[in-house]
Amino acid sequence: MRSNPAIPMNRLSLRTGTALLALCLLLTSCDALDSHFQEMNVNPTQADQINPNYKLTDIQLRISGERYENWRTNLIYSSTMIQHFATLPTYWAGDKYLYIASYSAAMWDRYYPNIARNIEDLRVQVCEDPAQVNLCSITRIMRVFMYHRLTDLYGDIPYSEAGLGYLEGITQPVYDSQEFIYNHMLTELEEAAQALSPGQQTFSTGDLIYNGDVEKWRKFAYSMMLRLGMRLVKVDAGAAQQWVSKAIAGGVMESNADIAFVPHEDPAGWRNGNGSVFLADSSPHLSEFFVEWMKTHNDPRLYVYGQVPVDGAPAVGLPNGYDSNTISSHPSWIPCEPADSPPSPCGMDVYMDPHPVIRGEDDPMFFMTYAEVELLLAEAAVRGWHTGDPATHYANGVRAAMEYLSMYGADAVIPNDAIEAYLAANPFDPANALKQINEQIWAAVLLNEYEAYANWRRTGYPELTPVVYPGNVTGGTIPRRLRYREQEQVANPQNYQAAISRQGPDLLTTRIWWDVAQ
Template identity: 55%
Template sequence: MKRSIYLILFVFILGACDKGFEDVNVNPTKPVQVDVSTKLTTAILLASSERYDNWRANLIYQSTMMQHMATLAGYWAGDKYTWDRGYASSLMDRYYTGVVKQVEDMLLQLETEGGPEEMKAITRILRVFAYSRLTDLYGDVPYSEAGKAVIDGVFQPSYDPQSEIYADMLNELEESAAALGTGTSGFGSADIIYNGDQEKWRRLANSLMLRLGFRLIKVDPAGAQEWVTKAINGGVMESNADIFYVPHTNGPEGINQNGNGETFLADNSPRLSKTFVDFMLNNDDPRLTVLGSLPENTGETDGGGAAILRTPTERLDPTTQKGLPNGLDAGLLEDSTGETNIQAYTEPNRMLVTGLDDPMFFQTYAEVEFMLAEANVRWGLAGDAETHYNNGVRAAMEMLEMYGGGGAIPSADIDDYLINNPYDPGNALEQINTQYWAATFLNEYEAFSNWRRTGFPVLVPVNYPGNVTNGTIPRRLTYSESEQVNNPQNYNEAISRQGPDLLTTRVWWDVE
């Protein structure tokens, strides 16, 4: 399945090469249309994206705001609620020139060529995912006119209200699910997510509908219940075999490689947050030995000046691990804890979650099970909440094996965890959504969105000197600075409707 990944990097070059005398009468100024299946592979990888925005929007900002990560480095703006406009706009900058442009082009090509309905449906589902990530992070964004520069000559797209974007995305998912049947789609092996399996794409459409339906819970509770009910009745993910993720490879470089893994190889400053490590330590969570480890270099030297290194066994000992508090720099760390050695704090396990060929998770079966549990708590839907909660915890732990054999957690350890941390109906929503937060480690887009939706887990804000939020956790990221220059009318219309282009402005569905 991964062989398709290698092909896309040079397929466009091949299309421009001299193929011989048979092409002598072909207009050399007219671009050669690339097969739409190849474009799907590219679109999927562009959705996973590269180091640039995974480093900035996903990790620097959201992972630290959500207290999965912490760092002393000043350029990690999200850890301290400071504002770096270029970092904050990085997803917008990459997605509109990447996956958005690609899926809009694919839909046009499928319409022009009379492509099969199931191929259109799969493209529409991927399109919804891309736009949902954009609108959840920024609020009102270009939607109805986005990606139309080449297609329709729209170089200054309008910003659609998020309420209208959501209505259309949910409708797109409903129609796409209905258009999918059984068997393999025309994309075949070019579909590096589900290998063309229409049934898995149908379950994904309903699972994304479940996610987006729940986003409405604060602004339109009745609408949320309606869409959640539709999603459940339509059929959602059933196991970890249905996970929506992108497989990656060690090379070639660029979008073939996992952008998070590229980040950790380039930046050794991040540590696991004290909030996250304490959650796992306090609950005897077996994920800590998978997700975290102590740096091999202790930061200390022996009598001869040589660095003291830890052994792999010591690195995986949970009792030696501690998380780094958020919102500190080196001076504040020493003042508040007396600690001066950053190597004493748990880092992301570089033997496991920092590989270039790691999967990039977009939506997991564990998340779906936690939402089914919440649907039962709120509305009596989907069966038994406790069963779904247990299924979610188990799935979240078992899926770590997808990082490699070192991620495998024995079933007996998961059983013990559930016995020692049983479902609590009196505290159900907090418990369910705190586990959701734990399960979305490294998919910080979803961790941030679900936290804004539910308020869980309960996070303690930081108040770093010079922060721009008055010591409150940001509620969105900010638009590209270039939009003020290149698309001023539509940019100004968006902020006049939504509110100032600040980290503290709430998106439509995130009402107080």
Template identity: 50%
Template sequence: MKKLIYLFMMALVVGACDEGFDELNVDPTKPPQIAAANKLTAVQKFISSERYDNWRAGMIYQSTMMQHIATTAGYWDGDKYTWNRGYASSLMDRYYGNAIKTIEDLLFQLDEEEAPDEMKAIVRILRVFAFSRLTDLYGDVPYSEAGKAVLEGIFLPKYDAQSEIYPDMLNELEESAAALSSGTSGFGAADVIYNGDQAKWKKLANSLMLRLGLRLIKVDPAAAQSWATKAIAGGVMESNDDIFYLQHDNNNRNGISEVFAADGNPRMSKTFIDFLQAGNDPRLPILAARRGDGSTAAEDLIGFPNGLNSAMLLEMTGEENTDAYAEPNRDILAAFEAPMIFQTYAEVQFMIAESNVRWGIGGDAETAYNNGVRAAMKQLSLYTDAATIADADIDTYLAANPYDAANAIEQIANQYWVATFLNEYETFSNWRRVGFPTLVPVNFPGNETGGTIPRRLTWTENEAAVNADNYQAAIAAQGPDILTTRVWWDVE
């Protein structure tokens, strides 16, 4: 009997020890795997990014090169075509360290967890968007080996040719659109852009396909037409409800709004203000306000010329400050909870109008143009109800500024330029693609480009030292790492 009791007690002890064995063998120094849904939220916020790169690559460089913004401040290099390597490489620095790394990790996790294809498709679309920004801004970039340091031990990724990146991105969008249907994805509410709505992601995939397809217009017109046809047929954005944007809040602030909070130097470019005033555009008092007193009256909104410093301004006008000039309307545009807009229905309509002009596809060009103008004006209400433009005011504008078939490409591109204000990555890419609006270059003393508008920004300085072989191979393939080197699709 004692022997039986002893064996029973041993069984209890062994059983009790075994019950927590799995937990005891978990390494307490390593965190558990983060849920894929949480990683998706992080990816979407990483794509919107922070003040650092929105300030440097986005505003300091591109907004001024595209003559939306102007300033006397010397460190706003894009206004004067001077070069600050750290500013120019800021998107590369932030996206690879945050968005790209997390996207690659999330795709690996979704494969490991055998997640549904629709979840993978959403991440693949975000991957294409992030890489399209990088390659459009810099040209050849790490792509096939990027973000693989932990997953595959690739610490020094090669630079892929943009001519190879683009076909892969377009194929990724085509496959992702095919994997999406209707209903809610497995990400659910963790998808802070579309709340898991598969139909909206599908329309986004096709809308991005249209954007990237049209990028090829100078280098491969036949491919541009083919991809534009496929994108429109697949189903693109249908209204402002489909806009691709991230709504920020006080806990996750809009990076451009943080720029406005930190920097009082930006003024609205004379080129931009003059265009809006010439058309009596109802967006003018929403986008601009006089620096000195906040007036939004049209007669008080004076644009500031690009390419001046304080001494040049004093010599030219006798003025010592810029308070009399218009700045971005802080009451509307500078709220920390402002949306970060990536692609809009208005842009899609303008691209459809252009596609019809070029190839006769997509429906009536004039109708699409009018739809684009209306949508671009209506989308400003995303910032605040105070930015709502009445339908009657839009009707008046369209009647006074009707579609002009004889100058359609320029007219469409000019409206695209207005519609993408503050989405300067897209403004810069579309200007290089079509050559409109007609911008007047500046020739600031000591500029880096010989008085021509830059065609790209430059790679991060660390690459020249840490990833030297691949960096030098990229230079050999694409051209010098300078502001005037053109990316593959931006042929002369």
């Protein structure tokens, strides 16, 4: 991890001892945790009394994620569907619109057995004591963060009864409708934000995100309310406006010092899951669409996000929807000649790699940024839901999106004059405001591909051209969701069937509740 003078140093420390102790206490696998509970001579329907700080550390690290789900859900599916990255291997199924059951279920398989159970255990432990109102509120906010990712990917999911196997013996939780889940999550954020009290006990070093700073947690809660409120624009514009207005009135992030992220600067500890993927798999390249978008806008992030494999070569992105057998048919392909007269670059050396500065195992994992908040405020102003100036919010968002990259390290620093030149060349355009704002969100949330994918489904921006890959399962359309874990058909058949009867077939093409076709 590298320091940034805009971010307080105490937030850049992973507090390795706390994290390792939490992992030792909470254990690292579902099977090990089962054995742990069986060995404890305690009532399994009561929350255990491990220090809440250790529990929160474990929850935050698990939401940041291991290589497993970041590889499959965040990168293989989300990042290529949204055309940030492109690859040739067919197991990178996202930009070929293929279905691989275990990959589609990867987040489900990690979040439910581990995080959901631990959050419910922590919630019971801290929410029964009024003196621990801050611990309870922070836990509720983290719970919303976890479930908003799950429901945005799958739609109707176990929510109200999830994670209660040990506490209440519920082994076949009901699938709640996404409409119910969103209404409940927004209410949870409102109640948690209002309950936070600076004078009460809070988390300490176990809180990797804000070190127990209740005012920053309040801003995060209202910023999440802004994000989730905006999700409703297609399905219920009135409710969207109501929640967006509440979020703005409550107080959202005000600078890059408010960013919600998990640090990972100790490579011997819990590593950045995206970085672990890039270390293990060199398949991803910046996509042709993304590279061309940045070149068209003369975007200084091009050489922060990407790196040409051969010095001095032009910036070229890999087209989505190709494999090792078909890429040679694309106009960008340059075959390598015999060794005695090789052109440079040729073959895969034509295409930009992700820059090393953004693919480290010691990089921060961003949950929500101030840049996203400002850009959402710009959209709210355009929609007439906010009295602020959309041009100012747009400029603030773009500037923040370029400045926060310095948190990756010195090679990611974009000089201020380059930022100002970009804003001068790409000023706010009222005639194309929603397109412009949401393209900037897409560019700003690189590597938080869950959010890029969700915001594209919400807005339709950027305007992506679907690929037509042989054998795709979507009819050549970009998937609208991921499919449920296949074992649910056996493990929880009644509730699984109720969900698909209500939501629609368990297919990649089925739209979730807030993703109304327009």
